[in-house]
Amino acid sequence: MGRHKEYRQRLKYQVASAKKKTLGYQLAVKLNSELGMSETESRLLAHRLSRWVLLRPDIRGPNQIIVEASAGCDHFVRKWREGKRIRLTPYDMEDIDLELEFGLTTMQTGRLLRLIEQAHQQDALLSAK
Template sequence: MGRAKFFRQKLISHVDSVAVKTVYSWLLHQTRERFGVAAGEAGLVAQKGYLLLTRSLVKRSEEQIVFPALAGREVHRKRSAQELPRREVVLTPWSHDDLEVYREFGLKALQNARLARLIEEAYWQDASLSTSMLCFLTNITAKSIRERLISLWEEGIRLPVAGVAKKYRQGRVFRATAAMEQFFAGVKPATVRERLWLSPTTWQQYQMDYLHVAQLTRAGLDASTIGRQLGLHPDLVIEFQELEQRTGGATQLADSLPGRLLNGCPLPLAVDDARNLFLAELQSQHGFSPAKAHSYLALL
């Protein structure tokens, strides 16, 4: 018998050594060891806690920066960049998700995932990034960025960059909507994640967000109220609602981990505060006691 061969060992070791230093890794460890949550469910709980931390509890986490982007989401007229108004936005040039994507799909997938995340984050904050700004943030050449974005636009992905041609702006959907649409069409989750450079954690979060939107829509809430309650942009909520009307896809998620957690545990409709919603989710979906849920929130 020959010696066992391990492929990509140096890359995996590098990823592991960096991952243990992240806030998400620490939070995941606390969720499993201190609060006794099962391994599969702990990732979803830790992701919810991390999103609450970065979206509501602090203005900017250690992994984020404040960047002067172009004000407005529809900055497409050809004008000098110096003449355009600016808006400071919080961007995440590096995330723990990058390590998972890098480990599974390689360097180019990591770069593409980072590029898409920066564009989407600016859009959520009513701003736009130009190609030169993306070059500065990602250390990728303008030619390479244009080639990557054009291939995505042609596949129907909505990544609004300042100055993009009109033919690439219409009839597109965000990555989250595209991922769910492909899954409902019968594409395997592993293939969906590889096509759109999604980590397992992000894929689970997309499923949970979709199920929440479907549930709150059936309860009669409008897109702006749903977005405010879930921390999602109204445009993404509307895309989810339209997809649910066409496919009824929420039933296909019943056997997924988010679907099993949400089954029979609806969100409280009157909650409009991110902290109270997080506490309600911990108790109704993950079996936390009120004291244990408040202890987890204090940990954040």
């Protein structure tokens, strides 16, 4: 009768490949191989460590960039040229899950909303230019 067709096979392969390149996965492999932790323990600890690294204000994580943005709520139109350096995460693990479940358009929309939210949390406004 033929082979059973698997839909979105390429996308599943790309998602699995991207997950193996994340900070959390790399930490889990190191904890498992070097410290001899179980797989579940190493994944839990790696998840917490990667979140801790990304939330530290003095450390730029591996998937974060520093962008020049306009200073936020305290400044008015006359002072729009005053800049502020903020950290943004253009690529996150939830993007992979969104793309796998809902598709590319939803993933891109979620990514854009996350960037706007991160800028707002750091009291900055992103420029459209």
